Amino acid sequence: MSSSLESAGADESKKLTLYSYWRSSCSYRVRIALNLKGLEYQHKTVNLVKGEQFTPEFEKLNPLRFVPVLVDGGSAIADSFAIILYLEEKYPQHPLLPQDLLKKAINYQVANVVSSSIQPLQNLSVLNYVGEHFESEKKVEWAQHHIVNGFEALEKLLKQHAGKYATGDEIYLADVFLAPQIYTGAIRFNIDMGRYPILSRLMLAYDEIPAFQLARPEAQPDCPPSV
Numbered sequence: 001m002s003s004s005l006e007s008a009g010a011d012e013s014k015k016l017t018l019y020s021y022w023r024s025s026c027s028y029r030v031r032i033a034l035n036l037k038g039l040e041y042q043h044k045t046v047n048l049v050k051g052e053q054f055t056p057e058f059e060k061l062n063p064l065r066f067v068p069v070l071v072d073g074g075s076a077i078a079d080s081f082a083i084i085l086y087l088e089e090k091y092p093q094h095p096l097l098p099q100d101l102l103k104k105a106i107n108y109q110v111a112n113v114v115s116s117s118i119q120p121l122q123n124l125s126v127l128n129y130v131g132e133h134f135e136s137e138k139k140v141e142w143a144q145h146h147i148v149n150g151f152e153a154l155e156k157l158l159k160q161h162a163g164k165y166a167t168g169d170e171i172y173l174a175d176v177f178l179a180p181q182i183y184t185g186a187i188r189f190n191i192d193m194g195r196y197p198i199l200s201r202l203m204l205a206y207d208e209i210p211a212f213q214l215a216r217p218e219a220q221p222d223c224p225p226s227v
């Protein structure tokens with residue numbers, strides 16, 4: 001187990017510490033939000049492949065044993081949605097939610113499609129369960145099926161709302177959730193992105209923004225050199 005997990009607590013006070021894993025799309029969302037808001041943070045790796053999420057120390061931070069967890073001044077917040085909304089209220093610079101109520105609702109809708117109807121179905125523990133209880137080779141097919149289902153819905157939804165970014169010409173919550181999901185679909189699960197012109201265009205737009213570039217899996221300190 002990494003010694004980093006043991007040091008969570010009072011000595012971290014007044015600092016933001018993000019427990020994350022390079023390939024975790026939920027951690028990637030939080031990294032984008034932190035970067036957009038210009039917040040410095042300490043990175044602590046929880047290696048999901050080595051099972052570091054199951055250590056008793058990490059379970060104290062998140063009983064569900066998932067990354068990301070943000071520790072702020074000794075208090076732990078788990079779940080990317082909760083973390084991002086916490087950051088939004090505490091650090092109002094670069095607002096992630098528009099004032100317009102309908103636009104705000106669409107931002108929540110997009111974020112929830114990603115975080116409730118796509119990502120949980122491609123999550124490591126779910127794929128491991130599918131592999132163990134059904135046929136192992138069905139794992140990727142299962143994930144692809146659910147990602148395609150979500151991407152088709154998002155593509156239709158965004159047709160009505162997208163500008164330069166997901167809900168207009170400014171970057172909001174929807175973009176923070178979309179970039180990691182599009183990346184994961186395209187790079188990790190080989191989804192044919194040619195079927196989703198709006199999602200493809202958005203990803204190119206995100207690739208131009210430093211806050212998104214710095215949050216990419218390959219830019220993380222725990223990303224293996226071979227990737």
Ligand SMILES: N[C@@H](CCC(=O)N[C@@H](CS)C(=O)NCC(=O)O)C(=O)O
Pocket residue numbers: 024025026027048053065066067068078079080081115120123124125126
């Ligand atoms: N709703 C949670 C989901 C967190 C989650 O699923 N995290 C994944 C990585 S993206 C994880 O830690 N998986 C470890 C596992 O499945 O054992 C959030 O948005 O933070």
